[in-house]
Amino acid sequence: MIKKSILILVGSGHKDSCSYKIGKNIVDYFDDELFDIQLIDIAQLDLRECLGCEYCKAHQGICIIKDAMTEIYQEIAQSDILIFISPVYFSNIPAMLKKLIDRCQLFYNLRDKSSIKRKQFLGIHLGGAPEYKDQFTAFKNTYNVLLPDIKAEMKGIIQITDTDKKDPLLDNHLKKEIKLNLEQLIA
Ligand SMILES: Cc1cc2nc3c(=O)[nH]c(=O)nc-3n(C[C@H](O)[C@H](O)[C@H](O)COP(=O)(O)O)c2cc1C
Numbered sequence: 001m002i003k004k005s006i007l008i009l010v011g012s013g014h015k016d017s018c019s020y021k022i023g024k025n026i027v028d029y030f031d032d033e034l035f036d037i038q039l040i041d042i043a044q045l046d047l048r049e050c051l052g053c054e055y056c057k058a059h060q061g062i063c064i065i066k067d068a069m070t071e072i073y074q075e076i077a078q079s080d081i082l083i084f085i086s087p088v089y090f091s092n093i094p095a096m097l098k099k100l101i102d103r104c105q106l107f108y109n110l111r112d113k114s115s116i117k118r119k120q121f122l123g124i125h126l127g128g129a130p131e132y133k134d135q136f137t138a139f140k141n142t143y144n145v146l147l148p149d150i151k152a153e154m155k156g157i158i159q160i161t162d163t164d165k166k167d168p169l170l171d172n173h174l175k176k177e178i179k180l181n182l183e184q185l186i187a
Pocket residue numbers: 012013014016017018019020086087088089090091092126127128129130135163164
């Protein structure tokens with residue numbers, strides 16, 4: 001049987017982040033007999049910023065920069081399920097995750113997208129402050145533009161607030177919400 005491929009990208013700036021711990025719990029949730037699952041902590045990768053050089057437009061699917069993104073492009077293209085887990089920084093996307101997203105200009109510039117698998121997408125985002133207006137709007141705006149380029153369908157965004165006071169890993173209501181979203185991803 002062909003295993004479904006799940007790619008989880010963690011966009012927190014620090015090691016052993018809450019985002020990463022949530023990612024590890026998600027890995028444990030999936031049966032590895034059925035799923036090929038990868039958890040990648042983006043901050044630990046050596047990723048350079050998109051140069052906006054349009055090399056990938058002229059050389060369809062090839063980025064001029066040779067770094068960890070070369071493999072991530074393949075992982076994104078071949079995944080059936082893609083999950084981003086990340087905190088919000090200054091009501092925005094943390095720089096390390098934004099760097100990876102900007103490098104997806106390669107997919108935007110790809111005219112023949114037949115090599116990219118259709119996939120389901122879930123975003124899980126953490127904010128230290130109690131809920132406020134537009135706390136996670138930057139993620140939603142970015143996903144509206146990014147997801148069509150990587151042939152991903154938005155299945156949900158989980159917004160976790162007040163994490164500076166409450167440990168999300170001890171929140172049973174949140175555990176249920178994540179489980180429900182994961183069930184919907186593989187349904
Ligand atoms: C540089 C920086 C900026 C932050 N900006 C915000 C913010 O604008 N809004 C918010 O709710 N929390 C903000 N936070 C708090 C983090 O989102 C929160 O602590 C989160 O739980 C960290 O998750 P992690 O452990 O996965 O890194 C900020 C934290 C840092 C380090």
